[in-house]
Structures are given as C-alpha cells and as structure tokens.
Amino acid sequence: MAEAVLQVENLSASYRKNTVLFDVNFVVQAGSLVGIVGPNGAGKSTLLKTILNLHPSLTGSVKFFGLPFNKVQKRIGYVPQRGSVDWDFPTNALDVVTMGLYGQIGWLKRPSRLHKQKAFEALEKLGMADYADRQISQLSGGQQQRVFLARALVQNADLYFMDEPLAGVDAATERAIMTLLKELKALGKTVMVVHHDLQTVEDYFDHVLLLNRTVIQYGKTKQIFTRENISRTYGGDLRWLREESLHVHNPIK
Amino acid sequence: MTYHAMWIIVTASLVGLSCGLIGVFLILRKMAMMADAISHTVLLGIVIAFIITRELSGTHMLIGAIFAGLLTAFLVQWLHSLDVQQDAAIGIVFTTMFAIGVILIATSVGNAHLDVQHALMGEITFIPWNKMSLPLIGEVPKATALLALVLFVVLFVLVAFYKEWKITSFDPALAASLGIPVLLMHYVFLCLVSITTVASFDAVGAIMVVAMLITPAASAYLWTDRLSIMLVLSGLFGVISAVAGYYIAAWVDTSISGSMAFATGLVFFISFLFSPKHGWIARYLRLHKTVKKTG
Amino acid sequence: MFTILLNSNTQWVLFSTMIFGIAAGTMGCLAYWKRQSLMSDALAHAALPGVVIAFLLLGEKNLFVMIIGASISALIGASFIQWIRSSTRISADTAMGMVLSIFFGLGIMLLTVVNRTSGGNQSGLDSFIFGQAASMVRSDVTTMLILALAVILIVFVAFKEWKIYLFDPEFAKGLGLSLKWMNGLYTTILVTTIVIGIQAVGVILIAALLIIPSVSARYWTQSFQRMIIISALFGGAAGALGTFISALGRGWPTGPFIVIVASALFFLSLFFGKEKGILVKYLQLKMQKRLVNIHTSKALRTKGVE
Numbered sequence: 001m002a003e004a005v006l007q008v009e010n011l012s013a014s015y016r017k018n019t020v021l022f023d024v025n026f027v028v029q030a031g032s033l034v035g036i037v038g039p040n041g042a043g044k045s046t047l048l049k050t051i052l053n054l055h056p057s058l059t060g061s062v063k064f065f066g067l068p069f070n071k072v073q074k075r076i077g078y079v080p081q082r083g084s085v086d087w088d089f090p091t092n093a094l095d096v097v098t099m100g101l102y103g104q105i106g107w108l109k110r111p112s113r114l115h116k117q118k119a120f121e122a123l124e125k126l127g128m129a130d131y132a133d134r135q136i137s138q139l140s141g142g143q144q145q146r147v148f149l150a151r152a153l154v155q156n157a158d159l160y161f162m163d164e165p166l167a168g169v170d171a172a173t174e175r176a177i178m179t180l181l182k183e184l185k186a187l188g189k190t191v192m193v194v195h196h197d198l199q200t201v202e203d204y205f206d207h208v209l210l211l212n213r214t215v216i217q218y219g220k221t222k223q224i225f226t227r228e229n230i231s232r233t234y235g236g237d238l239r240w241l242r243e244e245s246l247h248v249h250n251p252i253k
Numbered sequence: 254m255t256y257h258a259m260w261i262i263v264t265a266s267l268v269g270l271s272c273g274l275i276g277v278f279l280i281l282r283k284m285a286m287m288a289d290a291i292s293h294t295v296l297l298g299i300v301i302a303f304i305i306t307r308e309l310s311g312t313h314m315l316i317g318a319i320f321a322g323l324l325t326a327f328l329v330q331w332l333h334s335l336d337v338q339q340d341a342a343i344g345i346v347f348t349t350m351f352a353i354g355v356i357l358i359a360t361s362v363g364n365a366h367l368d369v370q371h372a373l374m375g376e377i378t379f380i381p382w383n384k385m386s387l388p389l390i391g392e393v394p395k396a397t398a399l400l401a402l403v404l405f406v407v408l409f410v411l412v413a414f415y416k417e418w419k420i421t422s423f424d425p426a427l428a429a430s431l432g433i434p435v436l437l438m439h440y441v442f443l444c445l446v447s448i449t450t451v452a453s454f455d456a457v458g459a460i461m462v463v464a465m466l467i468t469p470a471a472s473a474y475l476w477t478d479r480l481s482i483m484l485v486l487s488g489l490f491g492v493i494s495a496v497a498g499y500y501i502a503a504w505v506d507t508s509i510s511g512s513m514a515f516a517t518g519l520v521f522f523i524s525f526l527f528s529p530k531h532g533w534i535a536r537y538l539r540l541h542k543t544v545k546k547t548g
Numbered sequence: 549m550f551t552i553l554l555n556s557n558t559q560w561v562l563f564s565t566m567i568f569g570i571a572a573g574t575m576g577c578l579a580y581w582k583r584q585s586l587m588s589d590a591l592a593h594a595a596l597p598g599v600v601i602a603f604l605l606l607g608e609k610n611l612f613v614m615i616i617g618a619s620i621s622a623l624i625g626a627s628f629i630q631w632i633r634s635s636t637r638i639s640a641d642t643a644m645g646m647v648l649s650i651f652f653g654l655g656i657m658l659l660t661v662v663n664r665t666s667g668g669n670q671s672g673l674d675s676f677i678f679g680q681a682a683s684m685v686r687s688d689v690t691t692m693l694i695l696a697l698a699v700i701l702i703v704f705v706a707f708k709e710w711k712i713y714l715f716d717p718e719f720a721k722g723l724g725l726s727l728k729w730m731n732g733l734y735t736t737i738l739v740t741t742i743v744i745g746i747q748a749v750g751v752i753l754i755a756a757l758l759i760i761p762s763v764s765a766r767y768w769t770q771s772f773q774r775m776i777i778i779s780a781l782f783g784g785a786a787g788a789l790g791t792f793i794s795a796l797g798r799g800w801p802t803g804p805f806i807v808i809v810a811s812a813l814f815f816l817s818l819f820f821g822k823e824k825g826i827l828v829k830y831l832q833l834k835m836q837k838r839l840v841n842i843h844t845s846k847a848l849r850t851k852g853v854e
Contacts, residue, residue, distance in 0.1 A: 012840050052429075073431070074432070085423055091423065091480055102417070102433065107414070107417070280639070280642045285641045286641045286644065335818070338583060338763075340586040341763050344585050344586055344756065345756070345763060348755060349756070349807060349808070351804075355801060359797070359800050373677070471638050511652075514650055515650060521646060
C-alpha cells in the first residue's frame with residue numbers, strides 16, 4: 001500500500017453566506033494522478049484553495065504526508081487558474097518560471113545564475129525555450145499555461161495542485177501538459193488536477209474525485225467513473241450528459 | 254539658481270523619486286485609488302497626532318500617517334468583506350475620514366498650526382525656512398531631511414525584498430502557497446505608501462501627491478516590459494516632473510505643487526503619444542497597416 | 549439655535565442642499581450599478597479647472613457659467629479616462645487617479661493665478677474646494693434647484709430604461725435602446741449632479757454623496773426602485789442635516805458635515821439594515837453553522853450504519 005500523501009477530513013468551507021463545501025473526506029495515495037470533476041459551482045477551485053489554506057475552512061482538517069500544511073509547504077506546488085493573474089505585468093516568461101524557486105531561494109537573496117538555468121531547463125522541457133525572453137502578455141493562452149506548468153516543475157514538489165490547466169489551451173499544449181503530468185506520476189509524485197472535460201477523464205487520470213459540494217465518489221477511475229456516478233454528480237440529468245458527449249470531441253485524437 | 258531655489262528643487266526631486274518608486278507597485282497591485290484614499294485619510298492621522306501631542310513633529314506625523322493608512326486599508330477591507338463593492342468601500346472610508354479630519358481642524362484644533370489648505374495644496378516655498386542642523390551635512394530643511402529618510406526606507410525595503418514584492422504583486426496565490434506572508438507584505442506596503450504620502454505633504458499636498466504617485470509609474474509602464482527598468486524610469490519621470498513643475502510655476506508665477514502635478518501629466522501625455530510599443534501613434538500606425546494589409 | 553432656521557437665506561440654502569442630496573442619492577444608485585462609484589470622485593476633481601477658467605473668462609462669479617465650465621472640464625476628464633483605458637494597458641483605476649490629480653493640479657495652478665490677479669481677494673473660489681453653502685446667493689439656489697430637479701426627473705421618467713441599461717446592456721440593445729445615447733445621457737446627468745453640488749459640498753467630498761447613500765440603501769431593500777427612493781431620502785437628509793449643523797458654527801465648512809451625516813446613516817444601515825445588515829447576517833451565519841453540523845452528524849450517522 002502506498003503512502004497517504006493527502007488526508008482530508010470533514011472539510012467544509014463557505015463563500016459569503018453560501019456553504020460551498022461540506023463534509024469533504026478523502027485520502028490520496030502517493031503516485032496518483034487525480035482528476036477533480038464536477039459541474040460548475042461544485043466547489044472545485046474552492047476545494048484546492050481550502051486545502052492549501054488560501055481560503056478559510058469552516059471545519060475539518062487537512063494533512064499532507066501526515067503533517068500540517070506549514071510543515072511541508074516546500075513539498076507542495078500550486079498552479080492557479082491562468083485567469084487569476086494580470087498577464088500585462090512587466091516581466092518575461094523566464095522570470096515567471098524563476099518565481100517558482102522563490103520559496104527555496106529564501107529572503108533577501110537574489111535568484112542566482114543556477115536558478116535561472118533551472119528555470120530555463122523547465123521552459124525547455126515544455127517546448128518554450130524560444131520564448132524565455134518574451135513579455136508574458138505576448139504569449140498565447142496555451143503558451144502562458146505552459147509557463148505556469150514550467151513554474152510548477154521547478155518547484156520540484158512532491159504533491160501538485162493544478163486549477164484547470166487544460167482549460168482553453170490548444171491541442172499541442174494539452175499534449176505537452178499531459179505528457180508532463182504522466183512523467184511526474186512516473187517519478188512517484190502526486191498530482192491533483194481540476195478538470196472540466198468529461199470526455200478525456202478516462203484517458204488522463206488514474207483516479208477521479210467526483211465533486212458536487214461534497215465528495216460523491218473517490219477512487220480508481222476504472223471503478224468510479226461510471227455513468228451512474230457521473231449522473232449523481234451532475235444532478236442526475238443524463239440527457240445533458242448525452243448532449244455533452246455529442247458536442248465535445250477529444251481534441252487529441 | 255539661488256540657495257532657496259536649490260532646496261526647493263532638491264526637496265521636490267526627493268518627492269518625485271520616492272513617489273515614483275512606490276507608484277510602480279501601486280499600479281501593478283491595482284491600488285491606485287487606494288493611494289488616493291490614503292492621501293486623504295493621512296490628514297486625519299496628522300490631526301489626531303497633533304491633538305494628542307500638541308505639536309507637529311516629523312515622527313508624530315509619521316506615526317499618525319501609518320495609523321491612518323492602516324486604518325483606511327483595514328476599514329476598506331472590512332467593508333469589502335461585508336459585500337460592499339471595492340471602490341464604493343474606498344469612497345465611503347476616505348470621504349468620511351477626511352471629513353472628520355477637516356471638521357476637527359475647523360472646530361477643536363483651530364487654525365493655529367494646522368491649515369487644511371496647506372495640507373491639501375502643500376507649500377513647498379516655505380520648506381527652506383524651517384531648518385534643522387544635521388551632523389556632517391549642516392543646515393538642512395526639516396521636510397527635506399524627513400523626505401530623505403523616507404526615501405532611504407522605501408529604497409531599502411523595495412530593494413531588499415524585491416523578488417517578494419514582485420511575486421506578491423504578480424501572483425499572490427502562488428506567493429502564499431510558497432509560504433510568503435502575502436498579507437503582512439500588503440500591510441507593509443501600505444505603511445510605505447502612508448509614510449511617503451505624509452513626507453510629501455509639506456511639499457505637494459494631499460491630492461497632488463496622488464499625481465506624483467501614480468502618473469510617473471503609469472508613464473513608465475508604457476515604455477518598458479521589465480519591472481526593474483520600470484522602477485528606474487518611474488523614479489526618473491518623478492524627478493523630471495518635479496523639476497519641470499518648479500520651472501513652470503516660476504514661469505507662470507503660480508502654485509508649485511499644482512504645476513508639478515500638471516508636469517506629471519505632460520510626461521504622461523508624451524509617453525502616451527510617443528512610446529514605441531504602447532504609444533498611441535505606434536498603435537495607430539500598426540492598426541493602419543493591418544487594415545491596409547487585410548483591406 | 550433655532551433662530552438659524554428662521555433666517556430666510558438659511559432656509560433657502562437648506563432647501564437647496566436637500567434637493568441636491570436627493571439628486572445625488574438618485575444618481576448615485578445609477579453610478580453604483582454601473583460600478584463607477586469612484587468615477588464621480590475623479591469627475592468632481594476634474595471639474596475644478598473648468599470652474600476657474602469660467603471665472604477667469606467672465607471676471608465674476610456666476611454659478612450658471614461656472615457649471616458650464618465645470619461640465620466641459622469634467623467631460624474632458626471623462627473622455628481622457630476612456631481614451632487611456634481603451635488604448636493602453638493602463639487599468640481604469642490608475643487612469644482615474646491620474647485624471648483626478650492632474651486636473652486638480654491644473655485647477656490649483658489656475659486658482660492661484662486668479663487669487664493673485666484679483667489682488668488677494670479670495671473671490672469665493674476657495675469655497676469650491678470644501679463647499680460653503682452659506683456663500684450661496686438666491687440666484688445660485690435657483691440654478692441648483694432647476695438642475696437638480698431636471699436630474700431627478702430624467703432618472704424617474706426613464707426609470708425602466710435605466711434599469712435594463714444598467715442590469716443588462718446587451719439586452720437593452722436588443723430592445724432597440726441606443727447604448728451610445730444612454731451612455732451619453734448617463735455621463736451628462738452624472739456630471740450635472742456633481743457640478744451643482746460643488747459649491748455646497750466642494751470638489752473633494754462630493755463623491756461621498758453619490759456613493760454613500762446608495763450603498764446605505766442597499767441594506768434596506770432588494771428592489772431597484774425602492775433602493776433609489778431610499779437612497780434619495782438618505783441623500784436629502786444628509787444634505788439638509790449637514791447644512792444645518794454647519795450653520796451652527798462660524799466658518800464651519802458644509803461639505804464635511806454633510807458627509808458625516810451621510811456616513812452616520814450608512815453605519816446605521818450597515819448594522820441594522822434588514823437586507824444583509826451585520827446583525828441579520830450574524831444570525832444567518834449562526835443558522836448556517838448549525839446546518840453544517842446537522843449535515844455532518846447525519847453523514848456520520850449514515851456511515852455508521854454502513
């Protein structure tokens with residue numbers, strides 16, 4: 001049995017006066033590649049933020065590697081939604097990736113050449129070496145997402161949380177990102193990804209967390225990702241589901 | 254140039270430099286109107302410091318200003334957390350605190366030492382008269398010494414924590430997940446804004462300090478895509494505006510602080526028109542070209 | 549103290565600040581839903597050079613001409629903000645802050661020139677900065693009244709058009725409402741409201757009367773129509789009461805007192821308002837926590853059964 005890297009117990013959180021999450025419980029084993037799936041407003045992003053202490057929780061506890069968050073912060077990487085930052089910020093791609101190392105560099109010190117080198121290698125890995133000096137607003141959506149992924153990569157964390165990394169990216173980027181995620185998994189790292197495209201869940205993730213304000217099901221994709229569970233997650237509207245499968249095509253094929 | 258004029262220009266340049274540096278992070282953190290609010294509420298801080306201590310010294314003013322700045326931020330945050338739109342919250346807080354400040358001056362403090370007009374418009378011409386002596390340097394106007402001190406603090410804090418300022422401005426969520434104390438840095442930044450504002454008060458007054466804070470930074474934002482260069486340019490533009498403002502004022506024979514605010518506007522206007530990347534002319538030409546190509 | 553109220557000039561002034569408060573409260577609701585609360589602050593400051601230039605051209609204080617000057621200058625400020633926003637990457641609040649402070653600086657430059665040339669005579673222009681209702685004469689009051697009533701009328705006559713324009717501009721367009729015209733009309737009445745209040749409240753604080761009453765009104769109702777009425781009431785009360793208090797002391801500025809009354813009303817609403825007031829919210833939160841607990845214990849119980 002693999003080591004439990006993330007234990008969430010009885011977690012609940014609210015936005016304003018609405019309870020967004022309640023009674024969330026699950027345990028993630030090391031080396032899992034987990035897709036977090038659920039309808040809009042199911043609390044997927046809030047779940048990540050609450051786990052990472054970026055959003056206050058009402059109740060419950062979260063343990064990473066059996067320890068509280070602040071003890072193991074360095075082993076955890078977070079990729080926020082692309083839309084959460086201002087891409088007009090005066091900086092270039094390499095610099096954004098270097099930011100992933102700020103936690104390791106420590107206070108009062110500047111990034112050294114070695115750090116820049118590391119950042120550049122991460123960019124290279126995502127096929128972005130040519131864009132290192134580019135101002136970030138001049139990158140396409142997919143390229144921006146790759147920069148974010150490269151930044152997560154340099155953090156060299158053991159547990160990653162990614163908020164919709166595949167939303168609105170081109171097919172090539174989607175491929176590059178998925179290759180990277182599978183590589184991370186092969187290295188024994190754990191990755192949790194908020195995902196919106198039901199069509200690709202089975203191909204991409206070995207575990208799936210069906211979420212609608214609470215955990216509907218969590219487990220191996222093969223066992224859990226059934227029509228019945230999905231319809232429970234999405235409020236039982238199977239007709240909607242069928243429409244979805246008609247309209248959404250797998251961009252990778 | 255007379256001795257008197259020299260001190261005015263030195264003082265004004267110090268204002269331009271410190272405001273220019275702080276301003277870069279102000280606009281990148283989307284806090285321009287927060288600066289406007291703080292520049293008004295700092296008045297209340299000064300009045301309260303005066304009521305308590307019955308004197309107007311540099312340190313009391315600085316403490317009063319930090320207090321007022323933090324209170325402003327705290328109240329705005331509080332109202333916002335209660336569902337009030339961000340800019341409505343700013344509007345409520347700063348007008349109320351400013352009104353209280355003005356009323357306190359008009360009623361209890363009296364016109365003896367504090368003058369609202371002075372606080373709003375600044376009176377840089379009087380600065381060289383009020384001197385103190387410093388070891389090694391000799392006689393220095395008090396306001397100038399205070400500004401030099403504030404500039405030193407601002408410069409030190411910005412340079413020492415440069416990468417932390419950068420990451421908390423660009424991506425606070427990532428910064429927090431890396432263990433950088435985002436909230437603490439936010440409040441430290443507000444303190445810097447407050448002390449810069451209050452130190453600039455004597456020279457340019459409450460409202461024109463907003464021009465000095467925001468406009469040079471916004472102009473610099475049009476010229477470069479690099480944060481470090483933006484900081485240098487913004488400081489430079491601040492100094493240029495301050496000096497140009499002095500000469501405009503001398504030429505038209507009018508308010509120096511008003512002219513400095515106006516000069517920041519000129520610098521911005523030039524940047525707005527002629528910047529090669531983001532300027533209006535360059536943009537217009539680019540647009541024209543594509544229209545021609547596609548047309 | 550009540551002798552002040554008997555003075556006929558004070559009565560007129562009181563009446564006019566009240567009407568102004570009502571107009572500002574009404575207009576403030578539109579600004580609130582257009583999410584442009586601080587825009588009024590920027591425009592008020594931007595009006596200052598216009599006021600002074602009008603005075604320079606005319607050589608005397610005439611409220612009507614000054615209002616025209618103020619409007620032109622505020623409209624120029626508004627278009628600068630729009631221009632900067634649309635053609636650069638500079639954000640809206642930065643653009644507002646710049647226009648606000650640069651125009652104010654220009655206004656102060658001009659004001660200094662005026663004060664110098666008119667030979668130390670303050671020419672009453674300084675009252676435009678903090679507001680001095682007592683300095684208003686009968687003709688000023690008339691001008692104010694007419695314009696304020698015009699603003700109120702425009703809002704109420706086209707009430708349902710404003711409503712769809714603010715809540716769903718795309719839908720409004722679909723209904724054949726010209727957004728360009730509505731935008732133009734909106735800016736015009738916003739600027740009018742601001743400039744008629746400048747003499748009573750002053751450029752620095754005038755935004756308060758556009759912002760505070762509308763936010764306060766939100767704590768009492770969910771309906772747009774009632775919100776406007778309550779906001780107008782709050783604005784009127786703040787205008788009248790503030791002017792009255794400032795008349796009690798010699799040389800007390802009017803603007804700050806009006807603002808204090810407005811924000812006192814705001815804090816009352818914030819604490820005791822029936823929609824989302826702190827008190828009501830506190831009670832709701834308690835309920836929420838109880839609900840969560842019930843959920844959790846239920847969940848635990850069902851698990852126990854399994």
